[in-house]
Amino acid sequence: MKLARPIALLPLTSLALTDVNSPTRPITLSKTGGFQIGGKTISSPLNTNQTLSCDHGYMEYFIPWRPRRTSVVMWHSSSTQVWQNRWNGGEGYKDMFLRRDYPVYLWDGPRVGRANWACETTTYVPSHQDQANFGAWNFGPRWPVWWDDVQFPTRDEAAWKHATSARYVEYDTKANVELQSDAAAIAADSGKIGTDIVYLTNSAGGLRAMMTATKANGTNIKGIVTYESIGYVFPDNVNITAGRGGFGPFIVPLERFKKLAKLTAIQFVWGDHRSENFTSVIESRLAAKLINQYGGNAQVLKLSEDAGLKGSTHIPFADMDNAKVAALLDDLLEDNALDEYKDGEAWI
Template sequence: MFVFFYLLLAYLKFVLSEFNATARPRKPIVLERSGGFQIGGKIIQSPFNPNFTLSCDHGYMEYFVPWRPRKTSLVMWHSSSTQVWQNRWDSGPGYKDLFLRRNYPIYLWDGPRVGRANWPCQPTSYTPSYQDQANFAAWNFGPRYPLWWPDVQFPVADAAAWQHATSARYIEYDTTANVELQASAAAIAADSGKVGKEIVYLTNSAGGLRAMLTTAKANNTNIKGIVTYESIGYVFPDNVNVTAGTGGFGPVVVPVKQFKKLAQLKAVQFVWGDHRAANYSYVAESRRVAELINSYGGNARVLMLGEEGLKGSTHIPFADLDNEKVAGLLDGFLEDAGLDGYVDEDAEDWSDEDR
């Protein structure tokens, strides 16, 4: 009888352990604090009564700080909405949760006049542009709607996933003035220290241009790195015969002294998916900017995901079905740049498993 109960107990223990492993396969996210704040912007007076004012053109930062944080803050700068950082295309865990589990403080940034910071100092207007089908090709799901790339990292059989992807956007104002406005607000946030003393911008699409310009504008040295996923638009120094663009996708030309701030970062990485041709204009621009940064002693590199064995990447690879593999490459970037350390490396109760 004793043997029977011993075997039964062992069996139940095995079943429960298997159940727990299946039900909770991931490390829990434990936060020390979370919240949000407005930053930047200005106060304007009513033209009819100076006693009435409006606080406007500020940015909004939502933050999540792990219980045992690393030193480096990851500021996730969206091209369309913060949703792209929060979930994978199939609603699985996005970069926010993937890197919270790696104990990085996470900051989700809404620049002035978009998302949760859409309180502008100037009149704006909205006209429906009927661009769902245009989004399909712009986000590199395939060459044209509705022809998917055969190996695309998107749940193509899930119509709800496509509807969710194309509807999870903010209204954007892609103008030169908006690029300057958002970069200026982000520079104030970086210089304030409220985002930490070691900042790495993770950006997508037109957010890459804004993060580069933010670095050029910032007065402090809190910005340590930039990783741009399929950056649309680049910053150039004023000594290379590049004409500044007149729209919201650059090029933006800055004085050489400001451009050199990009060379002072620990590392810069321009990431492209495998369905981008080598002669694609923005890929070519990323290579040229990387060369310019390196010519001033910087550490910039163009990373082609196809060359790393990742196939079918979309314009937003950190939301793709293989985003864990994309995240693994970011792990290597942060480690190589010395940006993976903990706030308290010597804490006795921090085991290797916690890290």
């Protein structure tokens, strides 16, 4: 596989705030806002009259003037910023799907971002991981070598600094996966984010969305689209050992796993340079096979091999060709009748 030049960044420039090719169709909203959901209240061990509300999730919402039925819940692995803009500051998925009239929700799970009040002690230790993220986010095989065709503005130092700083502290533990999916299941069952929910997730968010679907009691969750999901859920009737850490595998009772087969559609999406023997690719194919075995509709989509999109990173919805990646999501939603308006009319 051909590799690119070593990283060569130009002097710092301002991150583009507008895109010269941005859509001219305005975004018309009926309302925006946010709310906390889930969590609990704990009392001080020294004074039971003193309490703390904690371990809740936070949901920010944007409702179009004429909304579709499907609510798109964007669940980040690093921060909500990855859904808001392309790497160079151009239009991200949030505005793209508001222009398509989908209600958009940005989710911060418990102990993350705007929901960071924890019921237990947490510790942050600087880990100096910018260079490690370069490889983890699939910008190249190793720092500082970019993939030859990578969909990132490689000569824009501001874009690189934006990518490395636009993230929250993550707690990738088994307990955190359970905590976040518990709160998300409460949100899904509440009806406050609609009765037709599709989760768009990235990286460790995919595992959390799958766990959420196995925990939710209602039928509001209709789909999951995971971009490069790291971590999967499997039933307890197959010979798979649960992982010890926060990336799984997670093993759940068969009846809970079967809830994934009841969703309208599940899609596991992979970018470039992810070989078939990559552990998470193997797990995604096995998860899809098992979901479909119980009557589900799950598929694995490789952006390069299956859709001809080259240079996709670990976060393809922020890539320079994210409009093309979004078009594939359009196809999935349309093919599964998840694109209809509340009034029943088709999109014109």
